Amino acid sequence: MLWNSVFHGYLMIPTLDQALAMSVHRTPVAWNLRWECLILAFFELILSISVMGHRIIACCRMAGFNALRNTYRPLSSTTISEFFNRFYYYFKELLVDLFFYPTFLRYWKGHRRMRMAFATFAAAFFGNAFFHFTRDWQIIRDDGLWKALANYQALLFYCVILATALSISQLRKRGPRHPGLLRGHLLPALGVGLFYCLLSVFEASERMYPLTEHLRFFASLFLIQI
Amino acid sequence: MKGKPEIHEFVKSLLINNGDDGPLADDDSLLLSGRLQSIDAVEIVLFLEENFGIDFAVIGFDKDQIDSIDAIYAMTQTSGKPS
Numbered sequence: 029m030l031w032n033s034v035f036h037g038y039l040m041i042p043t044l045d046q047a048l049a050m051s052v053h054r055t056p057v058a059w060n061l062r063w064e065c066l067i068l069a070f071f072e073l074i075l076s077i078s079v080m081g082h083r084i085i086a087c088c089r090m091a092g093f094n095a096l097r098n099t100y101r102p103l104s105s106t107t108i109s110e111f112f113n114r115f116y117y118y119f120k121e122l123l124v125d126l127f128f129y130p131t132f133l134r135y136w137k138g139h140r141r142m143r144m145a146f147a148t149f150a151a152a153f154f155g156n157a158f159f160h161f162t163r164d165w166q167i168i169r170d171d172g173l174w175k176a177l178a179n180y181q182a183l184l185f186y187c188v189i190l191a192t193a194l195s196i197s198q199l200r201k202r203g204p205r206h207p208g209l210l211r212g213h214l215l216p217a218l219g220v221g222l223f224y225c226l227l228s229v230f231e232a233s234e235r236m237y238p239l240t241e242h243l244r245f246f247a248s249l250f251l252i253q254i
Numbered sequence: 255m256k257g258k259p260e261i262h263e264f265v266k267s268l269l270i271n272n273g274d275d276g277p278l279a280d281d282d283s284l285l286l287s288g289r290l291q292s293i294d295a296v297e298i299v300l301f302l303e304e305n306f307g308i309d310f311a312v313i314g315f316d317k318d319q320i321d322s323i324d325a326i327y328a329m330t331q332t333s334g335k336p337s
Contacts, residue, residue, distance in 0.1 A: 096287075096288045097288075109293065113291055113292070113293075120292070121292065124292045128292070129295075129315055132296060132299070133299070133310045133311045133315055134311045137303075140300070144296070198293060
């Protein structure tokens with residue numbers, strides 16, 4: 029409530045969904061507001077997932093179960109895969125158990141890098157997309173399978189980019205961190221945050237607009253008109 | 255064939271990579287306790303495949319099987335082949 033009244037009320041920063049809708053209707057908000065709402069949406073998402081997860085984990089722990097945290101210091105992540113692990117641990121574990129391990133243990137055994145990339149795609153692309161598609165089964169019921177799939181293009185694009193980035197992040201050799209605060213922590217963490225911020229453009233207003241509208245909004249962040 | 259000391263050393267290196275240089279007992283939980291992550295489980299799988307000839311596609315995979323040094327060593331005794 030306080031968050032909304034300060035940022036969306038007093039400071040009049042639109043939500044990402046509102047900014048995207050205005051872009052779709054060709055009355056885009058100012059460039060600085062587009063970035064502000066994007067960054068704000070990123071923090072709102074982290075806060076809402078953290079609060080949701082901490083509530084459930086708190087209940088589990090009060091009941092005596094030694095459950096691991098769900099969200100754990102995501103902003104300190106210095107790699108894209110580390111953020112994915114810290115942001116929503118149990119969803120990631122679901123994808124890893126159901127899609128990553130079965131793929132990793134069976135396919136491309138002779139090619140280590142290909143094996144890792146293929147299994148990551150199985151989890152972060154196929155598993156992620158499959159989960160969200162089947163989660164909203166009412167849309168398939170109401171619109172039919174083909175229309176539901178067609179409306180899913182922006183989220184499919186989101187999953188492809190995420191899976192590609194996670195694959196690259198995991199394939200890069202993990203070496204010792206740079207000891208400095210700026211190069212070792214701050215700059216990598218900012219880069220990771222920026223990546224997820226920009227990626228969230230394709231997650232906003234799920235299934236309402238075609239991919240081209242998300243791409244138009246994305247390009248407008250860099251003052252490019254398409 | 256490698257033995258428990260090599261497994262201990264390998265797990266220790268994974269923990270140090272994650273910035274965890276705390277004490278490590280052979281029966282300490284690694285994955286279920288959160289000390290190691292899923293990506294580290296992949297490293298353990300690769301280590302066991304390469305050094306003990308274990309094929310998880312055949313024997314099935316469960317995180318409990320590799321959750322401690324004792325569990326890993328026990329599995330190498332039952333499912334491993336000399337490499």
